Amino acid sequence: MKYIFPINSLALFFLLLTFTACEKKSDTGDLTINLVQNIAGKPLIINEWVYQSPAGHPYKLRRLQKIYSDFELINTEGVSIPFSMKHYFELGRTETKNFVLKNIPAGTYNKIRFVFGLNEARNKDNAYPDELDMINFKWPTALGGGYHYMRFEVTADSMGSGKIKDFNLHTGATYGNQNYLNITLEMEDMVVDGNNHSMDLIMDLNEWLQNPYVYNFETFGFGIMGNQDAQEVLKANGVTVFSVKGPFPENEFNHLK
Amino acid sequence: MSGKLYWVGYLVIFLGLACKDVPESDLGTYDPTPYELKIPTNYPPIFIPKGNPLTEKGVQLGKKLFFDPVISFNGQFSCATCHQPQNAFSDTLTFSKGIQGHFMAMNTMPLFNIGYYQRYSWTGKINTIELDIDVTIEELHNGWESLLLKLNSDKNYPALFYQAFGKTPITQDLVEKSLAQYVRSIISFETRFDSIVSGMITPTALEMRGYELFFTEEGDCFHCHVDPLFTNTGFHNNALDVIEKMHPGFESVTGLELDRGKFKVPSLRNLAYTAPYMHDGRFKTLKEVIDFYSEGLQYSPYADSNMKNLHKGGIQISEDDKTALIAFLMTLTDKKLPEKYVSP
Incomplete structure (x- = not known):
């Protein structure tokens, strides 16, 4: 009788161990999205005369800030998994260059959808009001209110003539016009079964300036926040700006790549 | 043996006297009634740290301390010596004047709506109001010890601190908290601009033209001076100087070259009271400021992208438009601010 207590404890321990060992591993996964930018395939360098606009202006990049929101992953059966979120990116600020879509249910996904900017509900x-990045990103009430979608700012040389001017391509809801973009991109199959992935979401800035319309800096001038015609051109061109690379399964060796 | 016991007895009595506090019964009642901030609905939420909520008694005590020269070692300086209510809690000097009569390197910043910032001073070197107070008092009183001794032996302060915080004796932490509460309570919003926005009054044609300039890319003031606070609370390089003359500014805090020459964006509310302007008080009048943004920008690769026409010296507006811009900026004057926060 005196051994009952230790024997029971031992049994309980093994029972618990059995349960723990058999506990079902979560089959959800995370997707890290890396925001990658280039200009006609060239990497981004601030304040260097290394770019040429499709209209023929040599230019240098001064600033890039933008917002992505409301991502969705779509599986091979066409079912969408929404992520209610927004992400602010600022060139030069490392902490903004990626974000994670968490707890993606098991399945195979082959499309990604998002809003570039903010939809009218947001x-x-x-x-x-309590996010400093967003305070900095406000769009004046007098011009329609809300927030910028993007600040893409350049200094351009007028057709290589030496006449240097600044151009700020700021997009947003000019006078209430909803200029945000709904983007859907095909991607390689991503099989989620308790594993994590990462992918590059690429923006080619020169694509804002072409396809289908060639955007001439001189035509629209320094600022376009109150110019819906310019916003329409950028909105139309924005469709071909984005592409994806991946997704790639994440593992412990990824950092060595 | 009995001799030793005497000494122990003396020591106990001595320590008891040295540490003697005023009995709590003589200090009144601790009263944590929350202080109700009057903030317009279009203002963002203010940052109030959880460890220092505003209370009626705390704000009242902070106000008394703010105007009391006890805060300086020579009894001649109070916080209000530099942060004068009639000047929107700044002063009229080019550079702040220290207690020893020397001048600092920067202009005195005004002290309204500061609960919206997360960094303080022109270069952002301080990240809480409490810390800002700590540094200032350190200078004003050559350290904290003698100030705390003075306050704890004062006939009024121990009771006031007890009623505000329920604690005794007075500590550095409590002094900082009470002053921070008062400073956070200074909210400015009763201006002609606010009345125009709420539809109570109509702007003049001149003010309206100034408004258009301000809030479109024609003048492009709004990217940094975001309404309703008229600051984005950030740090920007506004092309004041060429590289050779540039102060490191925010770079001295972050160590990042991209922050070179950046200074805190001040609110444009109450400009009528806050001359001279810029971190070094280089512009005496608003006209000088507008002239600078119109024609006086200095090129450097560190200048903010929103410095329009940097290569041509600025926004290049007409004299009429300069007048209109100033007329609009004058609508941001809260004439009730000085009278609301006069010395107790």
Whole structure:
């Protein structure tokens, strides 16, 4: 009788061990999205005269800030998994260059969808009052309110003539016009079964300036926040700006790549 | 043996006297009634640290301390010596004046709506109001010990601190908290601009033209001076200087070259009271400021992208438009600010 207590404890220990060992591993996964930018395939360098616009202006990049929101992953059966979120990116700020879509259910995904900018439900004056990045990104009430979608700022040489001017391509809801973009991209099959992935979401900045319309800096001038015609051109061109690379399964050796 | 016991007895009595606090019964009642900040609905939420919520008694005490020269070692300087209510809690000097009569390197910053910032001073070197107070008092009183001694032996302060915080004796932490509460309570919003926005009054044609310039890329003031605070609370290089003359600014805090020459964006509310302008008070009048943004920008690769026409010296607006811009900026004056926060 005196051995009952230790024997019971031992049995309980093994029972617990059995349960723990058999606990089902979560089959959800995470997807890290790396925001990658280039200009006609060239890497981004600030303040260097290394780019040429499709209209023929040599230019240098001064600033790039942008917002992505409301990602969706679509599986091979056409079912969409939405992620209610927004992400602010600023060139030069490492902490903004990627983000994670978490707890993706098991399945095979072959499309990704997102909003470039903010849709009308999100894009309200002071919707994000306690986020400093967003305070900095406000779009004046007088011009329609809400927030910028993007600040793409360059200094251009007028057709190589030596006449240097600055051009700020700021997109947003000019006078209430919804200029955000709904983008859907095909991607390689991503099989989620408890594993994580990463992918590159690529933006070619020169594509804002062509396809289908050649955007001439001189035509629209320094600022376009109050110019819906310019916003329409960028909105139309924006369709071909984005592409993806991956997704790639993440493993412990990924950092060595 | 009995001799030793006497000494122990003396020591106990001595320590008891040295550490003697005023009995709590004589200090009144601790009263944590929350202080209700009056903030317009279009203002963003203010940052109030969880460890220092605003209370009626805390704000009241902070106000008393703010105007009390006890805060300086020579009894001649209070916080209000430099942060004067009639000047939107700044002063009229080019550079702040220290207690020893020397001048600092920067202009005195105004102290309204500062609960919206997450970094303080022109270069952002301080990240809480409490710390800002700590540094200032350190200078004003040559350290904290003698100030705390003075406050703890004062006939009024121990009770006021007890009623505000329920604690005794007065500590550095409590002094910082009370002053921070008062400073956070200074909210400015009652301006002609606010009345125009709420539809109560109509702007003049001149003000309206200034408004258009301000809030479109024609003048492009709004990217940094975001409404309703008229600051984005960030740090920018506004092309004041060429590289050779450039102060490191925010770079001195972050160590990043891209932050070179950046200074805190001040609110444009109450400009009528805050001359001279810029971190070094180089511009005496608003006209000088507008002239600078119109024709006086200095090129450097560190200048902010929103410095329009940097290569041509600025936004290049007409004299009429300069007048209109100033007329609009004058609508940002809160005439009730000085009277609301006069010395107790």
